[in-house]
Amino acid sequence: MSSSEGGSEPTDTREEIMEATYRALCEHGYANLTMQAIADEFEKTKAVLHYHYDTKNELLAAFLEHLLDRFTSRLDVDSDDPNARLDALVDELLLGLDDESGEDREFHTALLELRAQAPHNAAFREQLAANYDLLLDMLTTIIDDGIEQGVFHDVDAERLSALIMATMLGGRVHQITLDREAIALDVREVLEDEILADLRSEAE
Amino acid sequence: MSSSEGGSEPTDTREEIMEATYRALCEHGYANLTMQAIADEFEKTKAVLHYHYDTKNELLAAFLEHLLDRFTSRLDVDSDDPNARLDALVDELLLGLDDESGEDREFHTALLELRAQAPHNAAFREQLAANYDLLLDMLTTIIDDGIEQGVFHDVDAERLSALIMATMLGGRVHQITLDREAIALDVREVLEDEILADLRSEAE
Known part of the structure; x- marks a missing residue:
């Protein structure tokens, strides 16, 4: 169900990006959310973030999918x-x-x-x-x-x-x-x- | 129930502002709504708009009250x-x-x-x-x-x-x-x- 399942990217990096997005959303809210704010919560570089997701919209759509995984696993x-x-x-x-x-x-x-x-x-x-x-x-x-x-x-x-x-x-x-x-x-x-x-x- | 009821301002002007706000919201959505966009839908000047409502927030809070009036009268x-x-x-x-x-x-x-x-x-x-x-x-x-x-x-x-x-x-x-x-x-x-x-x- 996860977008990373069976993909070539390490699951851990995507999972870390999703956790960083969650923290950034809690801290800044949607209106003030930037890629930089997400990168600030992320241990790797902003370049890694952009390697996985071209735009904030793309990242947030993936985040909605991640939420579903989180809900259903719980x-x-x-x-x-x-x-x-x-x-x-x-x-x-x-x-x-x-x-x-x-x-x-x-x-x-x-x-x-x-x-x-x-x-x-x-x-x-x-x-x-x-x-x-x-x-x-x-x-x-x-x-x-x-x-x-x-x-x-x-x-x-x-x-x-x-x-x-x-x-x-x-x-x-x-x-x-x-x-x-x-x-x-x-x-x-x-x-x-x-x-x-x-x-x-x-x-x- | 209306904020203009019994006030000294003519009810018609406030009603016209509310109708202009409704049209501007439908046309521009909340994210792109400006006082100018509302004024553009309003027959009187932008100064009249600002005479009644100092800020967009104040106007929109009044608009929410107006909606309630509209709902309940219907x-x-x-x-x-x-x-x-x-x-x-x-x-x-x-x-x-x-x-x-x-x-x-x-x-x-x-x-x-x-x-x-x-x-x-x-x-x-x-x-x-x-x-x-x-x-x-x-x-x-x-x-x-x-x-x-x-x-x-x-x-x-x-x-x-x-x-x-x-x-x-x-x-x-x-x-x-x-x-x-x-x-x-x-x-x-x-x-x-x-x-x-x-x-x-x-x-x-």
Whole structure:
């Protein structure tokens, strides 16, 4: 899934560039992000950065793909239990790392700015659409598995997944843009009570 | 509710500035919006613009307030029927004008960029929070009225409203950022089937 997988470039360098991009985004935000700011977070030279990515746009589209890898690797919960996998995915997408450092908030603020550029930027839009499709597919698979195992109520898994994806994004955007930490947690609770509890009802 | 209500400035001038701002946002987007671009859409001089608003930020915060007025005046449906009022609010916030000109898409793209600035901009954040609170309150009132009239199922109206607000925003942002026109319509349908139909179930 990673762009470096099977490529001739060392995976480590690309991984280091992605980590540098993450740190630079948290520190400077999207609006003030330059190739130099990313290079400052990177142990190798700026020339190495430009060797891998011609432009900032190209690097940021690759970064969006990297985020998807990061999300999905974190979501590899060691479980066949659809309930646990559903919780892990919703907690990750709606609540995020929920760390104390504030880095998560800064990162999601920068991600929202990147998202807001998508209508003007085909590379961002295509990568966000690929991320959406893959996460929607993961959620749909979890729900279908739960239906098959008899622990979830029978529903149209893909339609319900689209609703849950919209709710998670909206809850997250409200949290970030209104500066109300509690909103994502509140939305997580009501999502559970009003939608997920119904889905899980066969298990009770 | 309008900032000009009861003020000494003629309402018409402020209204004209707001309409000019709307047109300039649709044409230039948030990133390329200047006071001059707004003045170009305005029939009076740029000096009149600056007489009313010192800075672009101040003008845009007032514009967010104006949007709320516009939304709420459109939502004054001539009906006491909670079902009709619920439909009008959800259709407006999730589907928008749905016009053929593409102006609605351009406008919502600019609005998303404004939203993405909110974490860095206290005036935008405060106005967006006021808009959120008022729309949440409108939705909560509609649901409470429906419960009182016996046409809606008994629920915690404010909690359900927060969920619906998140779903509507997320559906809209997915539609704009992934360039998939159908997403908002799809989310509208599933929101109806999975959440609103349950709410309306007492009426059947």
